[in-house]
Amino acid sequence: MIETRSNNILTQAVVADPPPLLSIKDLRVWFELRRWAFSRAGYVRAVDGVTFDLGYGEAIGVVGESGCGKSSLMKTILGLNIPTSGSVTFEGQEVARLDRKGLRWYRSNIGYVQQDPFGALAPFMNVQRILEEKLIVGGIQSPAERLERIRKVMGEVKLHPADDYLEKFPHMLSGGQQQRVVIARAMLLEPKLIVADEPVSMLDASVRVEILKLLRGLQESHNLSVIYITHDLSTVRYFSRRIFVMYAGQIVEKALVDDLLNNACHPYTQALLTGTSEPDAANARTFKEIPPGEPPSLVNPPAGCRFHPRCARAIAGLCDKEQPPETSPAEDHLVSCWLVQK
Amino acid sequence: MAETELLRIEDLMLHFRTSQGAVQAVDGVNFELATNRAVVVLGESGCGKSSLAKAILRLLPRNVSRYSGKVFLDGKEVMALNDEKFRKDVRWVGISMVPQAAMNSLNPVMRVGDQVSEPAMIHLGMKKKEALGLASKMFQHVGVPVDFLDRYAFELSGGMRQRVAIAMALVTSPRLILLDEPTSALDVLTQANIFNVLKQIKQNLGISYILITHDIATSSELADDVAVMYAGQIVEVCDAERFFQAPQHPYSRKLMASVPRLRGEQEPEFITGQPPSLLALPQGCRFAPRCPLRFDRCRQDPPVIKKDGRLVKCWKYA
Numbered sequence: 327m328i329e330t331r332s333n334n335i336l337t338q339a340v341v342a343d344p345p346p347l348l349s350i351k352d353l354r355v356w357f358e359l360r361r362w363a364f365s366r367a368g369y370v371r372a373v374d375g376v377t378f379d380l381g382y383g384e385a386i387g388v389v390g391e392s393g394c395g396k397s398s399l400m401k402t403i404l405g406l407n408i409p410t411s412g413s414v415t416f417e418g419q420e421v422a423r424l425d426r427k428g429l430r431w432y433r434s435n436i437g438y439v440q441q442d443p444f445g446a447l448a449p450f451m452n453v454q455r456i457l458e459e460k461l462i463v464g465g466i467q468s469p470a471e472r473l474e475r476i477r478k479v480m481g482e483v484k485l486h487p488a489d490d491y492l493e494k495f496p497h498m499l500s501g502g503q504q505q506r507v508v509i510a511r512a513m514l515l516e517p518k519l520i521v522a523d524e525p526v527s528m529l530d531a532s533v534r535v536e537i538l539k540l541l542r543g544l545q546e547s548h549n550l551s552v553i554y555i556t557h558d559l560s561t562v563r564y565f566s567r568r569i570f571v572m573y574a575g576q577i578v579e580k581a582l583v584d585d586l587l588n589n590a591c592h593p594y595t596q597a598l599l600t601g602t603s604e605p606d607a608a609n610a611r612t613f614k615e616i617p618p619g620e621p622p623s624l625v626n627p628p629a630g631c632r633f634h635p636r637c638a639r640a641i642a643g644l645c646d647k648e649q650p651p652e653t654s655p656a657e658d659h660l661v662s663c664w665l666v667q668k
Numbered sequence: 669m670a671e672t673e674l675l676r677i678e679d680l681m682l683h684f685r686t687s688q689g690a691v692q693a694v695d696g697v698n699f700e701l702a703t704n705r706a707v708v709v710l711g712e713s714g715c716g717k718s719s720l721a722k723a724i725l726r727l728l729p730r731n732v733s734r735y736s737g738k739v740f741l742d743g744k745e746v747m748a749l750n751d752e753k754f755r756k757d758v759r760w761v762g763i764s765m766v767p768q769a770a771m772n773s774l775n776p777v778m779r780v781g782d783q784v785s786e787p788a789m790i791h792l793g794m795k796k797k798e799a800l801g802l803a804s805k806m807f808q809h810v811g812v813p814v815d816f817l818d819r820y821a822f823e824l825s826g827g828m829r830q831r832v833a834i835a836m837a838l839v840t841s842p843r844l845i846l847l848d849e850p851t852s853a854l855d856v857l858t859q860a861n862i863f864n865v866l867k868q869i870k871q872n873l874g875i876s877y878i879l880i881t882h883d884i885a886t887s888s889e890l891a892d893d894v895a896v897m898y899a900g901q902i903v904e905v906c907d908a909e910r911f912f913q914a915p916q917h918p919y920s921r922k923l924m925a926s927v928p929r930l931r932g933e934q935e936p937e938f939i940t941g942q943p944p945s946l947l948a949l950p951q952g953c954r955f956a957p958r959c960p961l962r963f964d965r966c967r968q969d970p971p972v973i974k975k976d977g978r979l980v981k982c983w984k985y986a
Contacts, residue, residue: 391855392826500942501713530712530882532926536938557855560885560928564936587931601860602930603885607908610706610891613867614860620825 345418346379347518347551348403353377353412355398359625370624372398374575375412382518383549385542387562387583389598390572393621396555399572400521403553404438405429416519434464437512439522439541443504447496453507454492457514464515475514483510483540502533506540513544519551520544526561538564559602563587568658571595574622574632581659591661593617593637631664639665673743674843674876675763676700680737682716682723690733691946693719695900697737698972701893703843706870706877708887708908710923711897714943717880718768720897721846724878725765726754742843760791765846769853770833774821781817784836791840799839806835809872810865827858831865838869844876851886863889884927888912896920899944899954905979916980919955953983 355373358366372395380386390396401407403414405421414421416432424432440446447456454476461472480488483506496504505525512520522541526534542565545552554565562569563583571579571592579592590596597617603609617636622628628635634645641664650664682694693716701707711717722728724739739747746758764787767773775783784806785799794802804814810831821829830850837845847866851859867890869875881887887894891908896917904917915921925937941958944950950957956966965983973985 391857502942531884531923532712532939533942534938535926535928535936538928538936539938558928559856560930563930564928598856599930601856603860603889604930605884605888605912605924605927607888607891607912609888610867610908613864616857616860616864620827620858 347382347384347417348380349413349415350376350378350403351413351415353399353402353414354410355395355402355407356410368625371575371627372624373402374624374627376572376575376577377412378570378577378580380519380551380553383545383551384568385545385550385552385554385566387554387556387566387569388572389556389559389562389569391557391621393624394572395575395624396572397523400523400553400555403521404436405432430465434515435518437515437517437520439505439508439512439520439525441524442528443501443508444496444528446508447504449496452493452495453499456496456507457511460511460514476510479510479513482513482544483507485510500533501529502536505529505533505537509537509541509544513548516548517550519553521553521555523555524557525554527556527558534561541565559587559598560604571598574627575624576632576662578633578663579659579661581656581661585656585659589656589659591655591659591666592633592663593639593665594633631662641665672703674701674703674705674741675878676738676740677724678738678740680720680723680739681734682719682728682732683734684729685731685733686947689947692716692900692949693946694723695949697723697897697900697902699895699902699905701844701876701878704870704874704876705892706879706890707893707895708879708881708891709895709897709902710881710884710887710920712882712943714946715897716900716946717882717897718848721765721848721878721880725759725763725846726751727765756791760787760840760842762842763844763846764837764840764842766830766833766837766848766850768848770850771826771829771853774829774832776821778820779818780821780824780832784817784832784839787836788839802839803835806838807832809838809869810835811861825858826854827861830854830858830862834862834865834869838873838875841873842875844878847877847879849881850879852881852883859886860889866890884923896923899949900946901954901981902979903955903981907977910978916978916985917955917982918959918961918984922958953981 353373353376356369356371359368359370361367376399388396398407402409409422421432457476458472461475466472477488485491485506526537529537538561544550556562568582569586570577573594579595590599600614601616619636622632630646630648631650634640645664650662652660652662653666654660655666677697677699680694680697684691684693697720709717709720738745741762781800781803784803788794788799788802789796804817807814812828812831851862877890879887879890893907894911895902896904898919904920915924922939928936939958944954952967953970956962961984970981970983972979972981
């Protein structure tokens, strides 16, 4: 009950005037576990009650550790998973209800930037074929127009001169160049939304920043909405306006970047901030205070707050019994934690 | 230096023969490491840092065209040993290694306890029971519950597997452990936990580390000294204190500037261009084509300049 009410607060607070591009309401994605292929043994609750809106031209970061459900969330947004309950609505259309034609329209409006560029590019196709395929699927008939669009996008991702790259195969490109091809492919059909799943985690330090800046440049020049999924807090802040912190299938804290970095409220967010290293020689002399244990299994998540078994400040009888409602300690800042209630 | 020297590497070379020519993966590397210290070898992919680890442990592929130099472990030249002697006296016993993606390098059909005790049985000649006892002691050191000894690798999480791999490297009580990207595939909190474990082991057991990584921010968790590697060569060696404050070599400076920070206004920068191919290295300073400070002399190979205990391979400091 409390949850639904706080969801309304969010919708009002963040999106007052223009309608959102993407609206996610109480999304649950559960995967069935079967024993001997017949009897149901339970569910993996990969995404369990996620709600947020994304405006036009807005960039958000979703931060969480592996197994927290951020990839399932992303795949559901891309229309690859069917929600168990709740909805993903894009420009007023509910994604799960789209027919073939509708899905084609939807997918031409979202671009996907994969984590591992080498794995995302077919090794037996050259750059031109890789990019052209997307346009063919997108319904661009004329070869001349396809080539023109490819050249334009390659210029935008700074793969110029394009002719040097068109004939090349992925293995002939460096990691940074491969990622540029992946971004070019995502941009080809002029999408409104880009979903980037750890786009720089496989790249070297010096290239990482280059790709982040490129993505940000594209976001600004095309007024793109971006969902940036990562486990690395230090790169999100250069990229997005809001950060969502995900833990065990739920979003535990939503805040503007600076607010989150300076006034993190949820103990898990605080732990993530402590755990992130900054280059400083003093680090070697100190031990970090990290919550013990590991994220819970999503088959049987703990009752109450899902972080309570690892939380040093958990309140017995409350945190282990009841799920904390979302509260707002500051403007545009929502957190699900009983400690903030007090 | 007051501490006793544990490892000294002189002019280490490791070149590979390929169909496209010779790859100069490790090209004249020198550094030394004292007991109970950790040196971080920082470099981007393809700079030869993993080859350096292989060269130190003599884990060589077949296409080696040149392997030379001197490696002193505890004052003893180990490069001169024959392969059998090297395997018996150096590997595991003197230097052990936690390989890259160690979490995936565990044998899936062996219980982790057996895997951890195996090196002790082979290298220290222990009986199985005794070795398992030792393994459980190592599990305590790395923070894995002792009842995990009977489990298989797939039953453990990534962080736990990584700890098992560290326990395996520890079991023969070596003097030095080579860590090749030990946390790159792990989550932030797991990473921080593993570094806590590594620090604890260093404190308790007096072990030294060579940490090979591309991640400057997390490398500072362990570093006493930093060696920066570029295109097969070490371009800067410095104590961590001064390095993280002000690196000297233009490449190190650029690398430091490229680190995204959690706080502060500083925008990260990137390094234009890309590292040279180890097949066709530029003449003179190998960083010169990307260096903003290059001048005429950079066309010749820069000398290693030693000043205040730091080493820099750059003409700017000549």
